[in-house]
Amino acid sequence: MNELPIDIKLTYIVAITLVFFFVLFIIFVVVLYNRKQILFLKEKQLAEAEHQNQLLQKELDRQKSVHNERERISHDMHDDLGAGISALKLQAEFLKKKLSDESLQEDVDDLLKTSEDLNLSMREMLWSLNKNNDTIFNFVDYTAIYAENFFRKTSIAISIKKNMNENFEISSEMRRNLFLCMKEVFNNIYKHSHAKKVHLIFEQQENLFKIQIEDNGIGITENIEHGNGLRNIQKRMQEIHATYSITNNKPGTGITIEWANPN
Amino acid sequence: MQINLFDILYYIVLSLATLFSLFLFLKYKKKNDFIFLYLFINWLIEGLLYVQIYFSFEVITIHKYYTFLDIFTMSFFTYYLYLQINNKKIFYFFIIMFGTYLFACEFHFNSINSFNEVVFSFYLIILSIIYYINLLTDVKVQKIFEIPSFWIFSAILMWSIFYLFRYIPRLYLHNQEERFMNNIRNLFQIINVITYSAFIIALLKYKNYNHE
Numbered sequence: 001m002n003e004l005p006i007d008i009k010l011t012y013i014v015a016i017t018l019v020f021f022f023v024l025f026i027i028f029v030v031v032l033y034n035r036k037q038i039l040f041l042k043e044k045q046l047a048e049a050e051h052q053n054q055l056l057q058k059e060l061d062r063q064k065s066v067h068n069e070r071e072r073i074s075h076d077m078h079d080d081l082g083a084g085i086s087a088l089k090l091q092a093e094f095l096k097k098k099l100s101d102e103s104l105q106e107d108v109d110d111l112l113k114t115s116e117d118l119n120l121s122m123r124e125m126l127w128s129l130n131k132n133n134d135t136i137f138n139f140v141d142y143t144a145i146y147a148e149n150f151f152r153k154t155s156i157a158i159s160i161k162k163n164m165n166e167n168f169e170i171s172s173e174m175r176r177n178l179f180l181c182m183k184e185v186f187n188n189i190y191k192h193s194h195a196k197k198v199h200l201i202f203e204q205q206e207n208l209f210k211i212q213i214e215d216n217g218i219g220i221t222e223n224i225e226h227g228n229g230l231r232n233i234q235k236r237m238q239e240i241h242a243t244y245s246i247t248n249n250k251p252g253t254g255i256t257i258e259w260a261n262p263n
Numbered sequence: 264m265q266i267n268l269f270d271i272l273y274y275i276v277l278s279l280a281t282l283f284s285l286f287l288f289l290k291y292k293k294k295n296d297f298i299f300l301y302l303f304i305n306w307l308i309e310g311l312l313y314v315q316i317y318f319s320f321e322v323i324t325i326h327k328y329y330t331f332l333d334i335f336t337m338s339f340f341t342y343y344l345y346l347q348i349n350n351k352k353i354f355y356f357f358i359i360m361f362g363t364y365l366f367a368c369e370f371h372f373n374s375i376n377s378f379n380e381v382v383f384s385f386y387l388i389i390l391s392i393i394y395y396i397n398l399l400t401d402v403k404v405q406k407i408f409e410i411p412s413f414w415i416f417s418a419i420l421m422w423s424i425f426y427l428f429r430y431i432p433r434l435y436l437h438n439q440e441e442r443f444m445n446n447i448r449n450l451f452q453i454i455n456v457i458t459y460s461a462f463i464i465a466l467l468k469y470k471n472y473n474h475e
């Protein structure tokens with residue numbers, strides 16, 4: 001190396017220095033990039049969390065406004081429609097007392113019956129609109145009372161059993177769909193089963209909510225199996241992700257509705 | 264000038280990189296920002312050069328090949344930088360610089376001008392530095408070693424530094440120290456091998472890279 005001219009030595013030194021700087025520079029870039037990336041990812045996470053919060057807040061606001069609207073409709077119905085139906089009933093009864101013609105009295109009775117039905121429908125609507133009723137216990141109690149009232153007017157005896165242990169919230173949609181299905185089932189029993197007895201069992205097994213309706217009637221016929229009523233039940237069950245099954249018990253029919261509560 | 268072991272090793276690595284980029288391009292239809300084109304042109308020109316040297320005949324002078332390759336490399340990496348940073352102002356700035364370079368070197372197709380080669384190296388170094396500045400200001404989700412262009416520009420930066428090291432002595436020594444110049448040439452071929460190995464790594468990263 002001693003023989004090498006100074007220019008060449010200098011070139012080697014420059015080259016080694018350049019390599020050194022190159023390596024240092026790359027290390028500097030990598031370290032700086034990694035630090036910035038950590039900050040960038042944290043900022044991104046924060047932004048995402050904020051976005052999620054905003055979405056959640058929006059959803060909460062929406063639910064709140066839906067709830068407020070439902071309450072308003074519910075109050076309006078109760079105050080306006082309810083009072084109107086009651087006034088109509090009173091007037092009809094007053095009119096009935098004044099009438100001496102029997103055929104006219106029968107017409108007024110029909111009017112009274114329609115008013116009573118209207119009153120019941122309104123109460124059902126109010127029940128389904130009220131957010132405070134969005135619990136499984138409330139649904140069970142309401143359905144049991146409805147069933148008792150429904151079958152009281154018929155020759156069918158009803159026995160109700162409740163094996164419920166834990167109350168939990170259910171959505172209004174869920175509650176409404178389940179109740180309408182139950183109504184349809186009761187109606188079918190009354191119309192087609194020729195049954196004398198009906199057993200209604202509400203049962204809770206861990207996360208599974210089960211309703212069993214058994215009668216001692218003639219069993220299910222082909223017409224009913226493919227009728228609109230059962231199709232509607234099936235559709236409603238699909239909407240709320242529940243299942244239902246029908247068994248021919250000989251005598252009678254058993255209907256089971258099962259819903260796995262995700263809570 | 265003769266072909267030695269370092270030249271063969273370099274050409275093998277270059278061929279591997281070119282074949283791999285071709286394979287990726289045809290098989291996966293993956294975007295690799297035209298790296299395939301750059302490698303193919305390099306492979307073709309170096310191949311023609313070696314054939315000329317090996318069979319000792321000269322269709323086109325070596326200097327013309329290298330002048331073309333310099334201009335192509337500068338054009339390619341200017342466009343490649345534009346693809347990475349997507350900044351038109353910087354792109355136009357480099358186009359002007361590149362144009363100035365072309366006028367300054369007056370298309371030296373007849374002889375190698377070391378000064379032009381030095382300017383060429385600096386041009387690539389500036390391109391790389393601009394890339395790094397942009398990389399640090401526009402941080403991505405991907406880890407730095409997963410970004411293909413990082414490997415490409417690191418390779419280009421290293422290559423340019425050694426290219427300077429190769430041509431600066433020419434300015435001083437005027438090819439008087441032949442042994443020393445040969446050593447530098449061999450060393451530069453090793454740098455070429457490292458550079459194109461980095462290109463292969465970049466191509467591997469392109470396989471899984473998502474442009475965001």
